[in-house]
Amino acid sequence: MEKRIKDRFNDHILQEAMKHYRINEVDIHLLDGFESFMYEFNRGDEAFILRLAHSIRRSENLIQGEVDWINYLYQGGASVSQAILSEAGNLVETIPDAQGGYFLTTAFAKAQGQPPSKEMWDEALFEKYGQLIGRMHALSKNYSPPDPSWKRPEWDDPGMLDMDSWLPDSESIVLEKYLSLKSHLDNLPHNRDSYGLIHQDAHAGNFFLDDAGTITLFDFDDCAYSWYINDIAIVLFYIVLGEEDENAFTREFMTHFLRGYRQENDFDAGWLKEIPPFLKLREIDLYAVIHRSFDVDNIDHPWVAMYMQGRKSRIENEVPCINFDFETL
Secondary structure, eight states: OOHHHHTTOOHHHHHHHHHHTTOOGGGEEEOOOSSSEEEEEEETTEEEEEEEEETTTOOHHHHHHHHHHHHHHHHTTOOBOOEEOOTTSOSOEEEEOSSSOEEEEEEEEOOSSBOOOGGGOOHHHHHHHHHHHHHHHHHHTTOOOSSGGGOOOBTTSTTTOOHHHHSOGGGHHHHHHHHHHHHHHHTSOOOTTTEEEEOSOOOGGGEEEOTTOOEEEOOOTTOEEEEHHHHHHHHHHHHHTTOSSHHHHHHHHHHHHHHHHHHHSOOOGGGGGGHHHHHHHHHHHHHHHHHHHSOTTSOOOHHHHHHHTTHHHHHHTTOOSSOOOGGGO
16 A cells, blocks of 8 residues: 555544444454455454555546446346445545545455365356356446546556656656557447456456355456456456466366356457467566555565565566467467
8 A cells, every 4th residue: 555545544533434335433443455455344244345546546527437336236136246335425535644545445245155265266267257257247338427527537548558657767667568559459449349347457466266165256446448358368467377387278268258258248259369469468567556654675475475476587578478489269
């Protein structure tokens, strides 16, 4: 989390947020949050998630657009964590931070189940994963925000992707590689069947799996307008990290994932060749976000430290994220 957001948070902010959702002191506890302050709270037998984001990152309108889309997907049958109303009947509440900004509070039904362990992954789960993403994309084709001011940003909006600001001067080659990649992406077609509102971070850390095998997706903070194939590439990017045989795993995963996806949404196989550029986009994006949010010379987060090992060289030398011929799928 950005230091300037951390420094504005205090117990008064939390207490005000708790009032908006009628949360008792004994019924709430802190969770780990990367970009926002996250809490779990209970009402009777039901569990919910409270999120406190800041206007430094997202405006009230953008948060309204996020939760409206979430509930649109939920009502359309996609298994996502529904946004719930505050005591005043609002999906978003604002709390001034006394420094000219404000915290934005939202609450969601907690997803049932638990994070999927390595042992849970099998062909059936890969297929269900694809079905969920496919249903979301099919629904997105017909979505328009009820208020135009709630429209979520494009994938390369500075609020979503700001390489010039996030990367230090020492990363000029990485910035060049990004700009070259962006030039390619900017020339891809935009149409209803290929481009729309996507989750943009639908990795396994952002869903739970219940005993019945149902996946429930959450954390839509990064949702933006982009190509549907980008959502698919991001899913693959994270799930393949750490696999000993990336090629074999990619073939197995994508075969079953796409089988599920095609049950819910049309898929033009011509987009398969664009997976490598979108994998590289996520690689560079994450590299830049880490530079923004961490002291890269003293990283104390194990996963982040693992990710950054050799990453600069891989990006600068254009090493493929996954050396796989996607057009064979």
